[in-house]
Amino acid sequence: MTQDSGSLKQRRRYEERIAWLFITPVVLGILIFQIYPTIFSLYASFTTWNLITPPRWVGLENYVSLFTTDRFFIKSMWNTIRYTLGVVLPSMAISLFFASLLNQNIRFKHGYRAIYFVPVVAPTVALALLWGWLYEPNFGIINATLATVGIKGPSWLGTTTWALRSVIIMAIWAGIGFQIVIFLAGLQGISQEYYEAAAIDGANAWQKFAKITMPLLSPVTFFVLVTGVIGTFQDFSLVWVLTRGGPAGATQLIVMYLYGLAFQLQKMGRASAVAYAVFVVVVGLTIMNFILSKRWVFYEESN
Amino acid sequence: MPSKLSRRTFLRGAGIGAAGMALAACAPAAAPAPAEPAAPVADAPAAEAPAADAPASATTNMVFSSYTWSGYEAAMRDVIAGWNTDHPDVEVEQQYIAEDYWTKIQTQLAGGTPPDVGIADYARVVPYASSGVLLDITELIARDSFPLDDMFPAAVAQYRWAKGDFDSGGDGGNMYGLPSDAQSYIIAYNKTMFDEAGVAYPTDDWTWDDLVEMGKKITKPDENKWGMQYIDPTVFTKGNFLFSADGSNYTPDFKKSMVDSPESVAAWKWNWDLIYTHKIAPPPGAQASTNPFMSGQVAMVVDGVWWISDFASITDFEWDVALYPKHPDTGKRTTSLESDGWWAYKSTQDAEMAWSLLQYLSNQEGQTRFGDLGYVIPSCFPAVGERWYTQKPPENRLKVLDNITQESHKVDLTYYEFWTCWAAYSPSLGVAFSDGADIEAACAEAAQIHTEELTAAWERFQA
Numbered sequence: 001m002t003q004d005s006g007s008l009k010q011r012r013r014y015e016e017r018i019a020w021l022f023i024t025p026v027v028l029g030i031l032i033f034q035i036y037p038t039i040f041s042l043y044a045s046f047t048t049w050n051l052i053t054p055p056r057w058v059g060l061e062n063y064v065s066l067f068t069t070d071r072f073f074i075k076s077m078w079n080t081i082r083y084t085l086g087v088v089l090p091s092m093a094i095s096l097f098f099a100s101l102l103n104q105n106i107r108f109k110h111g112y113r114a115i116y117f118v119p120v121v122a123p124t125v126a127l128a129l130l131w132g133w134l135y136e137p138n139f140g141i142i143n144a145t146l147a148t149v150g151i152k153g154p155s156w157l158g159t160t161t162w163a164l165r166s167v168i169i170m171a172i173w174a175g176i177g178f179q180i181v182i183f184l185a186g187l188q189g190i191s192q193e194y195y196e197a198a199a200i201d202g203a204n205a206w207q208k209f210a211k212i213t214m215p216l217l218s219p220v221t222f223f224v225l226v227t228g229v230i231g232t233f234q235d236f237s238l239v240w241v242l243t244r245g246g247p248a249g250a251t252q253l254i255v256m257y258l259y260g261l262a263f264q265l266q267k268m269g270r271a272s273a274v275a276y277a278v279f280v281v282v283v284g285l286t287i288m289n290f291i292l293s294k295r296w297v298f299y300e301e302s303n
Numbered sequence: 304m305p306s307k308l309s310r311r312t313f314l315r316g317a318g319i320g321a322a323g324m325a326l327a328a329c330a331p332a333a334a335p336a337p338a339e340p341a342a343p344v345a346d347a348p349a350a351e352a353p354a355a356d357a358p359a360s361a362t363t364n365m366v367f368s369s370y371t372w373s374g375y376e377a378a379m380r381d382v383i384a385g386w387n388t389d390h391p392d393v394e395v396e397q398q399y400i401a402e403d404y405w406t407k408i409q410t411q412l413a414g415g416t417p418p419d420v421g422i423a424d425y426a427r428v429v430p431y432a433s434s435g436v437l438l439d440i441t442e443l444i445a446r447d448s449f450p451l452d453d454m455f456p457a458a459v460a461q462y463r464w465a466k467g468d469f470d471s472g473g474d475g476g477n478m479y480g481l482p483s484d485a486q487s488y489i490i491a492y493n494k495t496m497f498d499e500a501g502v503a504y505p506t507d508d509w510t511w512d513d514l515v516e517m518g519k520k521i522t523k524p525d526e527n528k529w530g531m532q533y534i535d536p537t538v539f540t541k542g543n544f545l546f547s548a549d550g551s552n553y554t555p556d557f558k559k560s561m562v563d564s565p566e567s568v569a570a571w572k573w574n575w576d577l578i579y580t581h582k583i584a585p586p587p588g589a590q591a592s593t594n595p596f597m598s599g600q601v602a603m604v605v606d607g608v609w610w611i612s613d614f615a616s617i618t619d620f621e622w623d624v625a626l627y628p629k630h631p632d633t634g635k636r637t638t639s640l641e642s643d644g645w646w647a648y649k650s651t652q653d654a655e656m657a658w659s660l661l662q663y664l665s666n667q668e669g670q671t672r673f674g675d676l677g678y679v680i681p682s683c684f685p686a687v688g689e690r691w692y693t694q695k696p697p698e699n700r701l702k703v704l705d706n707i708t709q710e711s712h713k714v715d716l717t718y719y720e721f722w723t724c725w726a727a728y729s730p731s732l733g734v735a736f737s738d739g740a741d742i743e744a745a746c747a748e749a750a751q752i753h754t755e756e757l758t759a760a761w762e763r764f765q766a
Contacts, residue, residue, distance in 0.1 A: 051413050052430060054413070071752070072726075138600075159737050246733065247587065248729075248730040248731075248734040248737055248738075249733070260726065262406070263406050264722065265723050266405070266406065
């Protein structure tokens with residue numbers, strides 16, 4: 001690559017090669033550890049495979065059985081949908097509420113922000129154990145508090161009636177810190193001029209919130225919704241540590257079921273089929289979100 | 304109902320780390336096989352092998368593999384170093400895997416690179432042996448007169464399998480591994496709580512009814528004191544108490560569930576009654592990380608013998624173990640015995656060498672060494688085990704051995720695809736325990752599901 005031979009074209013090609021050189025490790029990593037297993041699991045989903053004997057092709061049997069003979073697929077899917085709805089929408093409302101408060105000029109606001117963020121950085125297992133203690137039926141703090149006003153609290157995690165609700169409450173608490181930060185960033189990105197103009201026009205606080213904050217925040221809300229749905233749908237560790245999917249499968253989420261099939265029962269074909277079913281559902285929900293977003297998400301510059 | 308974690312259930316459950324992953328990609332875990340955490344070959348054996356004067360060139364290489372937990376790896380390396388003193392020219396590459404052990408082994412099998420010798424699982428003897436991946440050591444045992452007869456028969460039975468059999472332990476089968484321990488179940492009781500309630504300690508003749516009566520006197524719900532922890536359904540189904548009542552899990556030909564037989568239902572109901580009729584057991588749903596016995600919440604508990612080492616740390620109260628109570632009608636007190644062990648994979652290049660290591664790990668010398676290292680799991684040689692059973696606390700540890708010697712049964716989860724069946728039918732029983740739903744209806748429903756699952760398992764077994 002001497003100076004005089006370096007026409008622009010050659011130079012470009014050279015730089016391109018260097019660029020490829022730099023990204024090759026990452027590309028290889030993605031190909032080997034993500035793309036290949038993803039494609040392979042698609043293949044595996046059409047086989048029966050216990051990892052001891054070679055995979056045997058069974059066509060669509062795994063997928064059909066999910067909806068016919070499988071005792072847990074529909075139930076786990078339904079649990080997951082209830083869990084996702086139960087977690088995402090309330091946690092968004094709560095997060096937005098707290099983000100709005102923290103966006104005010106209050107004392108110690110940085111301290112509050114840090115406190116709300118603690119669950120995000122705390123280890124999942126620690127959070128789950130903490131909630132296990134709170135929910136303890138005999139001397140947990142929740143039932144102890146209820147007892148002081150004469151209410152006998154249920155066995156929160158021990159009965160099928162309460163277990164899913166209990167883990168939903170925990171998941172909301174664990175998730176709002178992250179969403180508050182996102183909402184806060186969105187709120188701070190809204191220009192004060194709008195509020196000043198509204199104030200001159202005599203708008204009250206609610207009108208400002210409904211007519212300025214909500215529309216201008218809608219792209220952020222949309223982001224929180226989409227990532228929230230995808231993330232919550234794939235939740236595993238928090239609930240797993242707390243209940244292992246029990247009692248009697250009442251808190252078994254779809255990823256737990258997948259995990260059990262693959263790594264406890266070594267039914268790799270069936271597990272792969274579940275994985276693809278989840279993939280289809282998550283993609284479907286996301287597409288639906290994008291379609292619906294046209295009705296309520298407002299992008300400042302496009303209008 | 305995972306009220307407490309045994310080492311095994313922990314291993315089955317471990318793998319939380321694999322959580323927030325890209326979904327579709329996670330299922331087969333096939334690709335990352337080569338990325339096994341490189342086993343540190345270098346350190347232990349080479350350093351500890353006393354044959355420093357002999358030429359250090361290793362002529363043979365053998366791969367040993369095991370799952371591991373705190374401190375275990377060091378103990379294991381020490382035992383293998385013991386074998387190495389007689390085989391200085393063999394370098395044992397030791398692979399210790401902390402999580403998802405069996406998935407990794409099966410990935411290795413699928414890739415054609417299993418270890419030579421590895422830790423065995425009594426619940427996998429049938430699928431592994433019938434798939435032809437295990438080394439049949441029947442003739443080697445006979446040739447070298449390995450003292451199989453000195454071991455607990457129920458321990459040996461777990462590694463014996465006859466071709467075509469749905470379960471291990473059948474007569475005339477071949478041996479596919481050697482047991483390394485004999486873990487039974489115990490009933491422990493809190494002497495301090497008995498004293499406070501003015502209740503006499505269990506005698507050698509006590510019955511299920513006595514247990515309930517004692518529990519009633521001890522139970523004080525307002526003070527969060529309870530007579531007895533209900534027996535975890537998994538522990539119960541393994542045969543503890545259930546067999547004493549002449550209950551069973553399936554017909555002898557494994558074609559039909561027996562969870563709904565009158566004897567089984569009565570036994571399940573007795574366990575359920577502890578919570579919902581006699582109310583001497585705390586309602587389920589207590590914090591999973593606490594053992595209600597250790598926290599002084601319940602006066603009696605049935606659990607694995609391995610809990611004794613945990614219970615030994617109790618300082619708040621006095622405790623002891625008793626013989627299982629007898630069933631009032633049958634007079635039986637059957638405890639389940641389950642044995643981890645060792646086996647060799649058929650693909651090994653040097654069956655003689657693998658057998659040599661296998662023998663060492665399971666013979667009295669190896670097991671004594673294990674016991675001395677603090678890996679207390681009682682040996683499957685009663686003679687070796689006695690070193691452990693005569694220790695204290697508790698005062699009457701030897702009763703555990705008595706119970707095994709009198710009446711023990713091979714743990715009842717070794718038949719083909721037990722875990723698949725159990726995953727399908729246990730929730731029916733689980734609801735009865737968690738919500739108090741009718742136990743007889745639960746048994747009937749469980750039995751129906753169990754029978755269907757057995758039928759499906761037979762189809763897969765014969766495919």
